[in-house]
Amino acid sequence: METTPLLDMQAITKIYDNGVVANDNASFSLRKGEIHAIAGENGAGKTTLMKVLYGLEKVDEGRVMLHGNEVNITSPHKAIEHGIGMVHQHFMLVDSLSVAENVMLGAEVTKRGFIDKSHGIQKTEAIAKTYGLYINPLAKTQTLSVGLKQRLEIIKVLARDVSIVILDEPTAVLTPQETVELFNQLKRLRNEGHSIVIITHKLKEIKTICDRVTVMRHGKTIGTYDVATITEAEISKRMIGAEVRVERVERSIQGGKPILEITNLTRHHPGEPSLHDVNLSIRPGEIIGVAGVEGNGQRTLIDILTGYASSYEGRVLINGVDIRGRSIKAVRELAVSHIPEDRMIKGSNPFGTIGENLVSTTINKPAFNRAKGWLINGRKIRQYTQRLLKSYRIKADNTDVPVRVLSGGNIQKVVCARELDSQPSLLIADQPSRGIDVGSMEFIHRQIETLASNGSAVLLVSADLREIFRLADTIYVIYNGAFVGAFNNDGSVREDTLGEYMLGIKRQAFAKEVARRDAGNAAL
Numbered sequence: 001m002e003t004t005p006l007l008d009m010q011a012i013t014k015i016y017d018n019g020v021v022a023n024d025n026a027s028f029s030l031r032k033g034e035i036h037a038i039a040g041e042n043g044a045g046k047t048t049l050m051k052v053l054y055g056l057e058k059v060d061e062g063r064v065m066l067h068g069n070e071v072n073i074t075s076p077h078k079a080i081e082h083g084i085g086m087v088h089q090h091f092m093l094v095d096s097l098s099v100a101e102n103v104m105l106g107a108e109v110t111k112r113g114f115i116d117k118s119h120g121i122q123k124t125e126a127i128a129k130t131y132g133l134y135i136n137p138l139a140k141t142q143t144l145s146v147g148l149k150q151r152l153e154i155i156k157v158l159a160r161d162v163s164i165v166i167l168d169e170p171t172a173v174l175t176p177q178e179t180v181e182l183f184n185q186l187k188r189l190r191n192e193g194h195s196i197v198i199i200t201h202k203l204k205e206i207k208t209i210c211d212r213v214t215v216m217r218h219g220k221t222i223g224t225y226d227v228a229t230i231t232e233a234e235i236s237k238r239m240i241g242a243e244v245r246v247e248r249v250e251r252s253i254q255g256g257k258p259i260l261e262i263t264n265l266t267r268h269h270p271g272e273p274s275l276h277d278v279n280l281s282i283r284p285g286e287i288i289g290v291a292g293v294e295g296n297g298q299r300t301l302i303d304i305l306t307g308y309a310s311s312y313e314g315r316v317l318i319n320g321v322d323i324r325g326r327s328i329k330a331v332r333e334l335a336v337s338h339i340p341e342d343r344m345i346k347g348s349n350p351f352g353t354i355g356e357n358l359v360s361t362t363i364n365k366p367a368f369n370r371a372k373g374w375l376i377n378g379r380k381i382r383q384y385t386q387r388l389l390k391s392y393r394i395k396a397d398n399t400d401v402p403v404r405v406l407s408g409g410n411i412q413k414v415v416c417a418r419e420l421d422s423q424p425s426l427l428i429a430d431q432p433s434r435g436i437d438v439g440s441m442e443f444i445h446r447q448i449e450t451l452a453s454n455g456s457a458v459l460l461v462s463a464d465l466r467e468i469f470r471l472a473d474t475i476y477v478i479y480n481g482a483f484v485g486a487f488n489n490d491g492s493v494r495e496d497t498l499g500e501y502m503l504g505i506k507r508q509a510f511a512k513e514v515a516r517r518d519a520g521n522a523a524l
């Protein structure tokens with residue numbers, strides 16, 4: 001057994017300019033050839049600790065030891081020289097470049113003053129071979145799926161010949177299949193002698209592929225544990241200081257006219273997943289979960305429902321109003337809330353303050369205006385944003401900081417707070433708890449349940465089956481643009497059954513109009 005760890009971060013303290021103590025006397029050590037998880041609530045300081053290691057943030061106190069010697073890593077360039085590479089929480093690729101160009105970006109090899117493109121291609125192919133990370137070097141980055149973009153980020157890091165690879169929530173955007181693939185690749189990297197740090201909220205992943213886990217809370221490192229000897233419940237207890245309950249709460253669905261009615265919805269658009277003949281209705285108080293592997297038409301469905309995509313066949317009624325031809329804003333005015341999958345692009349304005357983001361969709365409401373809407377009531381807005389900050393446990397000093405300085409999960413909380421608090425008639429929630437820690441996830445789930453109990457209709461699209469099981473009354477499985485299965489979420493459906501439908505192995509015979517409870521559950 002080696003006694004000196006490969007890497008040892010000792011008593012790291014990092015205070016941001018705004019006074020936030022993101023790392024508070026934190027310690028972290030990494031062995032050669034291990035996969036080491038860092039877990040902790042949103043804002044616990046995980047990303048910051050790794051940014052310190054990667055030379056993106058300067059520490060206020062503490063030191064970093066590599067092979068037993070103190071090193072001073074002042075930039076990513078230095079980190080790479082020391083063999084440390086990082087794949088970020090938000091992709092940092094240039095969409096207009098090819099795969100090979102992205103791989104070499106910032107490390108281009110020149111030949112007589114020109115960038116040697118063949119070098120990038122060769123490098124990409126060599127890495128693909130060594131680690132099983134296959135990708136077309138000539139493909140344009142913007143055409144890649146999320147999973148491939150992720151792979152490209154990893155290849156880019158490996159192309160710098162690093163021995164320590166840091167991944168910040170790498171599976172947050174991946175499908176279950178892509179996750180399995182990524183894990184196989186990470187194991188292969190480990191077997192080749194790499195050491196891997198993976199920041200994740202998913203306890204199951206820690207159990208599946210990690211050797212050790214370091215838990216962080218409020219900037220401090222609580223401890224490092226062998227994964228083999230700690231349970232998921234014990235990890236989460238250390239993360240938030242209390243056990244989390246994950247149970248479905250019984251709710252009764254109210255009668256009445258459906259809030260959302262979709263009939264024969266079909267859309268074929270070049271370059272995006274199609275939708276074939278989708279039928280669905282959601283009544284007040286009902287939560288419908290749509291499960292599926294990413295890229296099977298979920299995005300298209302949501303784009304139509306929220307007014308982003310306007311050409312389609314079939315009909316969508318929201319509270320009896322046909323939304324055809326309505327703009328995004330005009331759809332929202334039908335009391336529709338939308339938690340988008342991509343919180344950075346559709347969900348928030350990263351440069352706006354937290355306060356501005358929280359009221360951006362409600363600013364015109366009478367409560368926030370004076371003098372017949374001519375004056376904005378600043379005090380009301382401040383009170384309102386303070387309340388949301390508190391109840392959603394958004395970790396920020398005040399509402400005047402720009403959203404982009406928040407941690408990934410806290411940005412998601414800002415979006416959820418805004419969308420859930422507006423008391424919508426219809427909530428469209430696309431991966432609402434992606435990248436959110438277990439404690440906040442539970443809070444957001446409870447908010448969604450409360451909305452439904454108060455009579456809203458909820459369409460929940462999620463790649464996380466546990467989220468679907470937790471919330472949905474009925475689960476629809478989408479595959480290749482069509483609903484291929486419908487199940488009552490009464491505890492009788494199993495994850496692997498849904499998996500078979502998600503992968504297109506099984507399919508139910510569907511009547512055009514899916515008769516759910518009305519026609520008796522035998523139809524399901």
Ligand SMILES: Nc1ncnc2c1ncn2[C@@H]1O[C@H](COP(=O)(O)OP(=O)(O)OP(=O)(O)O)[C@@H](O)[C@H]1O
Nearest residue numbers: 016022042043044045046047048405407408409410
């Ligand atoms: N550039 C910055 N300027 C000021 N404060 C910041 C900055 N980046 C992060 N913070 C704050 O530091 C704290 C730790 O953030 P960090 O991103 O390290 O958390 P995290 O554990 O990675 O969270 P998440 O799981 O949500 O990604 C948070 O309170 C965050 O708001």
Ligand SMILES: [Mg+2]
Nearest residue numbers: 046047407408
């Ligand atoms: Mg983070």
